[in-house]
Amino acid sequence: MNYEKRKVLITVKTYPLPSKSYQELVCTAGVLENGDWIRLYPIDYRYQPYCQWYKKYQWIELEVVKHPNDPRKESFRPKVDTIQPLARLDTKRNWAERRKYVLAKGTHTMEELWKKQEADKTSLGIVRPKYVQDFRIEPVEPDWKPQWKTVFQQQRLFGPDQKPLEKIPFKFSYVFTCDNPECQGHTMMIEDWELGQLYRQMRDKFSDPNIAAQKVRQKYYDEMCDSGKDTHFFVGTLFQHPTSWIVLGVFWPKKR
Numbered sequence: 233m234n235y236e237k238r239k240v241l242i243t244v245k246t247y248p249l250p251s252k253s254y255q256e257l258v259c260t261a262g263v264l265e266n267g268d269w270i271r272l273y274p275i276d277y278r279y280q281p282y283c284q285w286y287k288k289y290q291w292i293e294l295e296v297v298k299h300p301n302d303p304r305k306e307s308f309r310p311k312v313d314t315i316q317p318l319a320r321l322d323t324k325r326n327w328a329e330r331r332k333y334v335l336a337k338g339t340h341t342m343e344e345l346w347k348k349q350e351a352d353k354t355s356l357g358i359v360r361p362k363y364v365q366d367f368r369i370e371p372v373e374p375d376w377k378p379q380w381k382t383v384f385q386q387q388r389l390f391g392p393d394q395k396p397l398e399k400i401p402f403k404f405s406y407v408f409t410c411d412n413p414e415c416q417g418h419t420m421m422i423e424d425w426e427l428g429q430l431y432r433q434m435r436d437k438f439s440d441p442n443i444a445a446q447k448v449r450q451k452y453y454d455e456m457c458d459s460g461k462d463t464h465f466f467v468g469t470l471f472q473h474p475t476s477w478i479v480l481g482v483f484w485p486k487k488r
């Protein structure tokens with residue numbers, strides 16, 4: 233396989249989902265210097281904890297090859313031991329440096345992304361909602377299914393010294409419309425790594441899952457979707473469910 237060197241600005245890290253085949257435990261994605269999207273997987277977490285690899289909006293350089301088993305346009309397999317962490321872009325001048333790369337290819341509506349997906353297997357993008365109507369919090373099964381527990385034990389996913397992956401007992405979704413006359417509205421689940429982390433911090437602080445969920449809402453809805461913010465959603469598809477799109481993260485500089 234011919235690996236090629238790429239420089240990637242990481243913009244998306246999702247909360248890990250169990251996977252039997254290791255195909256997609258998380259989605260780590262970002263943009264190249266020209267603004268094209270790229271997804272990197274799998275990343276082998278047994279090297280070290282995922283969150284320590286690199287931060288969002290950090291450049292990394294690494295060798296990648298087009299993923300052989302994933303038809304999605306942006307999916308590449310990284311050679312993990314070639315990852316070189318580089319500079320991280322700050323939020324100065326209202327996220328100017330981040331905007332330069334993240335928005336280099338403009339934004340799309342969900343309807344446009346569906347069409348692109350049909351045309352060339354596009355599976356990542358950035359959407360600028362016209363209006364975010366709601367942030368939904370729904371309780372879900374608090375424990376992993378027994379079959380996943382077995383998989384975790386077999387894979388020793390996070391190494392023998394680390395806690396097993398914790399399941400978040402809520403599903404969080406945005407309800408929004410795009411700036412498109414064809415738009416009939418969307419309800420899309422959020423799978424942002426930082427949302428999971430925020431939930432766990434708040435749950436530990438307040439010892440109450442419901443208060444923790446409300447704190448997540450305060451951050452992800454009241455703050456990030458405030459009318460003074462130019463809110464964008466990073467969106468993408470799941471390997472196992474290629475037709476369902478989810479929100480992978482939020483890009484929220486101030487409105488100009």
Ligand SMILES: [Zn+2]
Pocket residue numbers: 341342343409410411412414415416417418
């Ligand atoms: Zn739409």
